Structure formats: structure tokens, C-alpha cells
Amino acid sequence: MSLIITDDCIACDACREECPNYAIEEGDPIYIIDPDRCTECVGHFEEPACIEVCPVDCIIVDPDNQETMEELKFKYEQLQEEEA
Numbered sequence: 001m002s003l004i005i006t007d008d009c010i011a012c013d014a015c016r017e018e019c020p021n022y023a024i025e026e027g028d029p030i031y032i033i034d035p036d037r038c039t040e041c042v043g044h045f046e047e048p049a050c051i052e053v054c055p056v057d058c059i060i061v062d063p064d065n066q067e068t069m070e071e072l073k074f075k076y077e078q079l080q081e082e083e084a
Contacts, residue, residue: 002035015050043076
């Protein structure tokens, strides 16, 4: 699953700085998460870092983008290869 940011976003920038995959970008007017880069922090942390730091709890699981743990791990591995 990828995460999405709801309209409750206050554009505080806390989530973007915490994302290890650089999946969060500034949007207009709210931040957006690139589903191709979001691994829900699989491979990095136990829980999604963006959710933990969000002061208004506006980051949720995208119901339209369901992924298994295996798919998230594969995406993490692909992103690591890109950076190498």
C-alpha cells in the first residue's frame, strides 16, 4: 500500500524531511506522496516515519493502492539499486 495525504494537511514540511525514499513532495496546496517511491518505510523503519511526525494525522493508507509486504520490499530493493 502506498500512503496518501488528506486535505487536512497544513503543509508543515515535517513529513517530507522524514521520508527515507524522497517520496513526499510539496504540492499545491498540500503535500503529495509518490506511490512509486513510497514503501511505507519498509526496509528503513518499523512504522512509516511520515505518519509518526505528522502533527495533524493527515497521512493514511491509500485504499486505491493496495500492496503486499512482498511488493513493498521489492519496491524498496528497486529504489536501493537506483541509488547505487
